[in-house]
Amino acid sequence: xxxxxxxxxxxxxxxxxxxxxxxxxxxxxxxxxxxxxxxxxxxxxxxxxxxxxxxxxxxxxxxxxxxxxxxxxxxxxxxxxxxxxxxxxxxxxxxxxxxxxxxxxxxxxxxxxxxxxxxxxxxxxxxxxxxxxxxxxxxxxxxxxxxxxxxxxxxxxxxxxxxxxxxxxxxxxxxxxx
Numbered sequence: 001x002x003x004x005x006x007x008x009x010x011x012x013x014x015x016x017x018x019x020x021x022x023x024x025x026x027x028x029x030x031x032x033x034x035x036x037x038x039x040x041x042x043x044x045x046x047x048x049x050x051x052x053x054x055x056x057x058x059x060x061x062x063x064x065x066x067x068x069x070x071x072x073x074x075x076x077x078x079x080x081x082x083x084x085x086x087x088x089x090x091x092x093x094x095x096x097x098x099x100x101x102x103x104x105x106x107x108x109x110x111x112x113x114x115x116x117x118x119x120x121x122x123x124x125x126x127x128x129x130x131x132x133x134x135x136x137x138x139x140x141x142x143x144x145x146x147x148x149x150x151x152x153x154x155x156x157x158x159x160x161x162x163x164x165x166x167x168x169x170x171x172x173x174x175x176x177x178x
Contacts, residue, residue, distance in 0.1 A: 001163060005170035009152055010128075010145060012167050018144040019047070022125060023054025025142060026095065034058045036092045038085060040110070041065040042164070043099030046156035047127045047144075051097065062086055066106055079109040090118040095125050095142070099156050102130040102149075104138035111138070128152065128169070151177060 010018075026035070035055070039048040041063050052059060065083035094114065101107060107124055114122055125142035130149055151174075153159050154166030159177055 001166060004163070004173055004176050005153075005166075006173045007171045008168050009147060009150070009171055010155070010169040014145075015050070015155060015168065018127065019050040019054050022142050022144060023051050023056070026051075026125070027054075027056040030057055030093055032057075033093050034060070036087075036089060036094045037061045037097050038089075038094055038114075039063045039097045040099070040106075041083065043156045043158065044097045044127075046164070047099055048097045051125070064110065066110065079106050081113075085114075088117070089114065091120050093121045094119045095123045098124065098126045098140075100128040100130065100147075100152070101126040101138065101140055101143075102133040104134045104136035107138045107140075108136035127155075128157075 035057060037048060037052055037059055039045060039061065042065070052061065062085050063083065064081070064085055067080045067082060096107065096110060098107060111122060111124070123141035124138070126140045127144040129140060129143045129146045131146060133149055150171045151159065152169050153163035153172045154169045156164050157169065158164045159172055163172070
């Protein structure tokens with residue numbers, strides 16, 4: 001798998017620093033409150049597992065599974081809800097945990113959908129941010145790192161369900177997906 005990676009973009013050590021920094025900030029922002037972390041499957045699983053262990057306040061978790069990519073490298077723009085939340089979020093502090101924010105179409109759709117469920121607060125935490133690809137007006141509240149417009153894999157991010165288990169984030173060689 002390493003031979004398919006053009007360049008390592010975010011190292012194992014940097015990922016640990018990112019999750020520590022974000023966990024500390026979220027813990028401070030919600031001190032004295034309870035929190036619901038909502039992971040967006042499948043890509044956010046590794047990031048969410050690491051960040052929730054760095055959060056020092058009470059928190060619970062839930063998941064949504066949405067798709068706008070399929071087996072492609074670009075979002076189709078059509079957001080499909082595959083699995084909705086298992087619990088009512090009315091009156092709760094909710095943070096959507098996402099692996100990567102690029103076009104913003106998915107998170108814009110989810111934010112609108114969840115806002116009408118009356119959460120106490122609704123924020124977005126993304127590991128990676130590609131602001132130059134934004135099509136929707138989505139501004140994350142917590143960002144791990146801004147990255148260039150490259151196709152990245154590892155640490156939960158995939159290409160056609162492969163590479164999620166890499167312990168770092170790397171740029172996938174173009175010949176793999178073109």
